[in-house]
Amino acid sequence: xxxxxxxxxxxxxxxxxxxxxxxxxxxxxxxxxxxxxxxxxxxxxxxxxxxxxxxxxxxxxxxxxxxxxxxxxxxxxxxx
Amino acid sequence: xxxxxxxxxxxxxxxxxxxxxxxxxxxxxxxxxxxxxxxxxxxxxxxxxxxxxxxxxxxxxxxxxxxxxxxxxxxxxxxxxxxxxxxxxxxxxxxxxxxxxxxxxxxxxxxxxxxxxxxxxxxxxxxxxxxxxxxxxxxxxxxxxxxxxxxxxxxxxxxxxxxxxxxxxxxxxxxxxxxxxxxxxxxxxxxxxxxxxxxxxxxxxxxxxxxxxxxxxxxxxxxxxxxxxxxxxxxxxxxxxxxxxxxxxxxxxxxxxxxxxxxxxxxxxxxxxxxxxxxxxxxxxxxxxxxxxxxxxxxxxxxxxxxxxxxxxxxxxxxxxxxxxxxxxxxxxxxxxxxxxxxxxxxxxxxxxxxxxxxxxxxxxxxxxxxxxxxxxxxxxxxxxxxxxxxxxxxxxxxxxxxxxxxxxxxxxxxxxxxxxxxxxxxxxxxxxxxxxxxxxxxxxxxxxxxxxxxxxxxxxxxxxxxxxxxxxxxxxxxxxxxxxxxxxxxxxxxxxxxxxxxxxxxxxxxxxxxxxxxxxxxxxxxxxxxxxxxxxxxxxxxxxxxxxxxxxxxxxxxxxxxxxxxxxxxxxxxxxxx
Numbered sequence: 001x002x003x004x005x006x007x008x009x010x011x012x013x014x015x016x017x018x019x020x021x022x023x024x025x026x027x028x029x030x031x032x033x034x035x036x037x038x039x040x041x042x043x044x045x046x047x048x049x050x051x052x053x054x055x056x057x058x059x060x061x062x063x064x065x066x067x068x069x070x071x072x073x074x075x076x077x078x079x080x
Numbered sequence: 081x082x083x084x085x086x087x088x089x090x091x092x093x094x095x096x097x098x099x100x101x102x103x104x105x106x107x108x109x110x111x112x113x114x115x116x117x118x119x120x121x122x123x124x125x126x127x128x129x130x131x132x133x134x135x136x137x138x139x140x141x142x143x144x145x146x147x148x149x150x151x152x153x154x155x156x157x158x159x160x161x162x163x164x165x166x167x168x169x170x171x172x173x174x175x176x177x178x179x180x181x182x183x184x185x186x187x188x189x190x191x192x193x194x195x196x197x198x199x200x201x202x203x204x205x206x207x208x209x210x211x212x213x214x215x216x217x218x219x220x221x222x223x224x225x226x227x228x229x230x231x232x233x234x235x236x237x238x239x240x241x242x243x244x245x246x247x248x249x250x251x252x253x254x255x256x257x258x259x260x261x262x263x264x265x266x267x268x269x270x271x272x273x274x275x276x277x278x279x280x281x282x283x284x285x286x287x288x289x290x291x292x293x294x295x296x297x298x299x300x301x302x303x304x305x306x307x308x309x310x311x312x313x314x315x316x317x318x319x320x321x322x323x324x325x326x327x328x329x330x331x332x333x334x335x336x337x338x339x340x341x342x343x344x345x346x347x348x349x350x351x352x353x354x355x356x357x358x359x360x361x362x363x364x365x366x367x368x369x370x371x372x373x374x375x376x377x378x379x380x381x382x383x384x385x386x387x388x389x390x391x392x393x394x395x396x397x398x399x400x401x402x403x404x405x406x407x408x409x410x411x412x413x414x415x416x417x418x419x420x421x422x423x424x425x426x427x428x429x430x431x432x433x434x435x436x437x438x439x440x441x442x443x444x445x446x447x448x449x450x451x452x453x454x455x456x457x458x459x460x461x462x463x464x465x466x467x468x469x470x471x472x473x474x475x476x477x478x479x480x481x482x483x484x485x486x487x488x489x490x491x492x493x494x495x496x497x498x499x500x501x502x503x504x505x506x507x508x509x510x511x512x513x514x515x516x517x518x519x520x521x522x523x524x525x526x527x528x529x530x531x532x533x534x535x536x537x538x539x540x541x542x543x544x545x546x547x548x549x550x551x552x553x554x555x556x557x558x559x560x561x562x563x564x565x566x567x568x569x570x571x572x573x574x575x576x577x578x579x580x581x582x583x584x585x586x587x588x589x590x591x592x593x594x595x596x597x598x599x600x601x602x603x604x605x606x607x608x609x610x611x612x613x614x615x616x617x618x619x620x621x622x623x624x625x626x627x628x629x630x631x632x633x634x635x636x637x638x639x640x641x642x643x644x645x646x647x648x649x650x651x652x653x654x655x656x657x658x659x
Contacts, residue, residue, distance in 0.1 A: 017087060019094070040114055043270050044086070047280050059269040 001079060003027075006072045013048050017041070027069030053079065082435075083284045086115070089122025100130040103294065106157035108136040108144055110168045112276040119287035120161070127295055138275075145195040159202050159294055161251070162195070164188075165277045166208045166231060167266075173227055181225040185234040189241060196245045202527060203248050204293055206286075207235050209257035209265060246529035249297075249456070251290050259449055260285060292454035299514050299525060302432065302453050303406050305348060306397060308415035309359040309366055309388070313378070314338045315440065319365050329375025337441040342377035344444060349382050352462025353453060354404060354469060356385040358396045358413070360420075363388045384469035393420050394427035404469060405579040407517060407615060412452055416440070457511040457528070468580060471551045489585055489652040492549040496586075497656045498593055501535040501542040508556045509544055512576060517615040520576040521608065521622060539564055540573070543593060547581050547653065557581045558590055562597070568604035575608065575622075588649035591626055595646050603643060610637040 011025045018036045031037040037045070046062055049055075049071075055078040065071040084092075103124065107117050117135050124131045134155040136144050141162060144152040152160070173184050196203055212220075213227050220226035235254055242248045257265045260282060267279035278286055295301065310317045315327025315338055327333040328342075349355045355378070359366050366388035370380045380386065385403050387396045393415070401408060409430035415421050416436055425433045437446050475492075482488035501509050506528050513526040526534070534540045545558035558581070561574035572594070577586060598606055608623045610616075623639035624630065626649075631638040 019087075019091060040112070040274060040276075043274050043276070044280060046273075047267075047270070057269065059272040062269055062273050 001076070003072060003076065006075050006079075007068070009052060010049060010068065010072060010075070013052060014045060017044050017048050025068050027067065027072065029068040030066070049075065055079070083288060084122070084126065086119055086122075086280050086283045089119050089126075089284055089287065092122040092125040093118065095125060097125060097130045100125070100128060102130050102132050103159065103298070104132050104134075104155065104157045105294070106134040106136070106144075106152055106155055106160045107163070108141045108152070108160065109163035109165070110139050110141060111163070111165050112138065112274050113163060115276060115280065115283055116163065116278060116286065119283040120290055123284065123287040123291045124294075127291055127300070129294075129298075141195070142191075145198050153199075157201055159204055159297070160199065161204045161206075161290060163206045166211050167271070167277050169208065169231070169234075170211055170213065170227060173230065178225050181227075181230065185230045185237065188234055189237050192238070192248070193241060193245070196241075196248045200247065200529065200533075202297060204251050204290060205238070205242075205248060206251050207238050207254045209254045209262065211262075246527060246532070249293055251293055253286055253289060256282075256285055256289055289451060292451055293456070296454045296456040297514065297525060297527070299517055299523070301410065301455055301515075302353065302412050303410040303515075304354040304356060304400075304404060304412070305345060306356045306358050306400060306411060306413045307345065308413075308417070308420065309357060309361060309369075311416040311440065312414055312436075313342060313357075314369060314376075318369060319361055323368055323372060326369060326373070328369070328373060331375075334441055335375065337443065339375065339377060341440070341443050344447070346377055346382060348453060349378075349466055351453075351458065352465045354384045354406075354465060355382055356400050356404070357383050357387060358393055358400065359388045360390055360393070361388040381470075382466060384466050392423060394424050397424060397428050397431065405518070405582070414447075456514055457507055459507040459511060468552070468554060475549075475551055486652070492551075492584070492652070494547060494549045494584060494653040495656045496548075496589060496653050497546040498543055501531060501544055503532075505544050505556055506531050506535075509542075509559055512556070512559050512578065513574065516576040516578065517613070518579050518618045519582065520613075520616050521572065521619055522574060522611045523576075523613050523616060524574055526574075534561060541570075541597060543590075543597075545586070545590060545593075547584065547586060549584075554578070554581055558586060560590060560594060562594065564603075565607070567602070570598050570603045570606055572606065572608040585651045585653060587622070587626065589651040589653040589655075592648055592651060593655075595641070595643060595648075599643055605643060606641045607631075608639045608641075610639070612637075 007025060007027070011023065014023045014025060014034065015021050018041060020035065023034055031042070046057060050057060053075055055075065057074065061074055065074065107113055107120070113135060117133055121131045121133060134151060134157060136152065141164060144150045169184065169188065173181055176184065192205060208231050210228070210231050216223055216226050220228035223229060238250055242250050265279060265282045266277065270276050270279055307313055315333055315335060316325060318326055327335040328338045329335045345355060367380065367386065369376050370378065385400045387400060389396065397413065401411070407430065408428055412432045412434070413424050414434065414436060421433045421435070424431060432452065434447065434450060436443055482491065510526050510528040510531045513524065517523065535542055541562040541564070543560040544556050547554045547557050557578040559574055559576050560572070563571045563573045565571045594606060608628060610620065610623065612620070628639035628641045631640055
């Protein structure tokens with residue numbers, strides 16, 4: 001799986017969890033760019049991503065990402 | 081019967097909700113409760129309610145209760161949910177000296193007592209799922225200052241406290257953790273990143289458990305369990321296998337699974353849940369195990385209505401309903417056969433039909449998890465309910481021998497004890513206000529605390545009525561609350577009656593009592609109101625039928641009766657002053 005595959009899947013999870021099909025993510029996207037993405041919905045997204053990719057983030061990791069790209073790098077790291 | 085996910089609950093809130101009745105609920109916690117609030121609101125939609133919510137800012141439990149000008153009080157909630165977490169209690173405990181750690185449970189109990197006393201409103205308090213901090217291991221059981229000791233003491237004493245304080249109801253999330261497991265209930269990374277103490281996966285369960293209590297308070301709870309027989313009540317098919325070969329008891333096959341299942345049903349019956357049987361069988365064959373099998377826990381005596389024939393089960397259940405006179409939404413139907421379940425589910429609106437697991441040994445644990453029989457009250461009268469329904473069946477048979485209704489009523493030798501509410505009947509009176517849906521003119525629900533306040537207030541006059549006849553005592557079956565509106569007018573705040581005693585002339589007897597009281601105390605008129613609900617159409621014309629005149633008041637149904645013109649109604653019930 002490459003960066004783009006993961007990004008596509010993560011985008012679907014965002015659309016599904018936040019119930020908004022218009023969400024388009026890029027590596028540079030941050031919480032400021034997506035309506036309803038706040039510290040609480042963030043945890044819904046994290047739990048859904050963990051379930052989808054069958055991985056588990058540490059608490060430090062969850063708090064460390066500055067944008068979607070860093071989160072995807074983290075997912076890819078765990079998958080490989 | 082599958083529970084919705086948090087995401088689905090969240091979606092429920094986007095539906096059109098304006099038609100739903102509104103409940104005002106406040107939620108206070110010492111942790112992040114936004115998601116819990118969303119989950120509770122989402123479950124409420126599934127149960128047919130819209131929750132108008134006040135969510136206090138983080139960690140404001142104390143301030144909101146102690147400040148009389150707080151948002152909590154101005155919001156005027158019907159239910160206040162308080163979620164103080166084990167986790168926060170543990171961090172508080174960690175900071176104390178060993179000497180003070182011994183008092184952590186008592187301190188918290190004092191606090192709960194204080195907040196309960198500071199409000200009249202119903203308090204739904206989450207108890208404490210255990211955290212085992214493993215400082216002492218199992219030896220913690222011997223150490224009073226251990227956290228394990230203190231948390232168990234706290235949960236135990238909370239039960240005692242809730243018996244003492246009538247507005248305090250415990251939401252047993254500790255029981256929920258026992259069922260689901262702590263690793264499912266608590267997610268450490270969710271906690272450290274958000275201060276939220278419930279995992280997203282567990283939120284629907286906690287919310288559902290909370291709404292169970294609110295629904296029970298609103299009169300939505302289960303009263304009757306309808307059971308299939310073959311492979312539900314015993315293993316095998318009585319018609320094919322015969323009496324000796326059905327599996328029940330400890331000798332044959334998986335018989336003990338069915339024994340334990342029957343023991344559960346029997347406990348429900350003893351608690352006041354009506355048991356009925358609905359089975360595709362010849363009646364004689366179906367009854368044989370109840371009469372002859374030594375290992376059967378349930379006997380025919382335990383069953384209020386027994387239906388065994390070859391008709392379809394949906395029609396049979398409608399028949400059971402017409403005998404018991406309770407709503408379909410208060411019935412649960414258990415059947416091992418998915419085909420029968422689906423027929424009943426599709427044709428009997430409102431009935432609950434759990435998807436029993438395929439393996440009978442898993443029935444009980446599955447049913448435990450559904451928490452189907454939440455209640456808000458329990459009184460000794462509940463235990464006699466089965467007998468009362470059986471007696472009702474006998475009365476119906478007698479009535480067939482009389483062509484004249486008055487003669488029939490007279491032959492019943494009816495007596496009624498009439499008195500203001502007292503401390504002995506408070507639980508039953510409160511319970512009737514919560515249970516009665518059909519013969520209930522205004523359907524105002526009262527807790528035990530409310531009933532106490534009413535009987536202590538000079539603004540109100542209350543009456544409870546019992547009814548007995550030659551077949552037996554029905555117990556307390558009618559409740560009247562009169563509000564003194566002015567020197568000459570008295571208002572019927574509550575008039576409700578158990579449907580067990582319909583068509584006995586109890587309405588006439590009750591009105592005679594009301595008018596007599598009004599007359600003796602100098603009132604000139606009695607005013608009544610009918611508030612329509614989906615269930616009380618039966619009493620739509622109640623006041624007109626009793627000779628009240630209709631008052632037109634901006635779309636509301638008010639009726640008045642002038643005392644002067646009243647002529648005593650004919651009634652075959654005799655008044656008994658003291659028992």
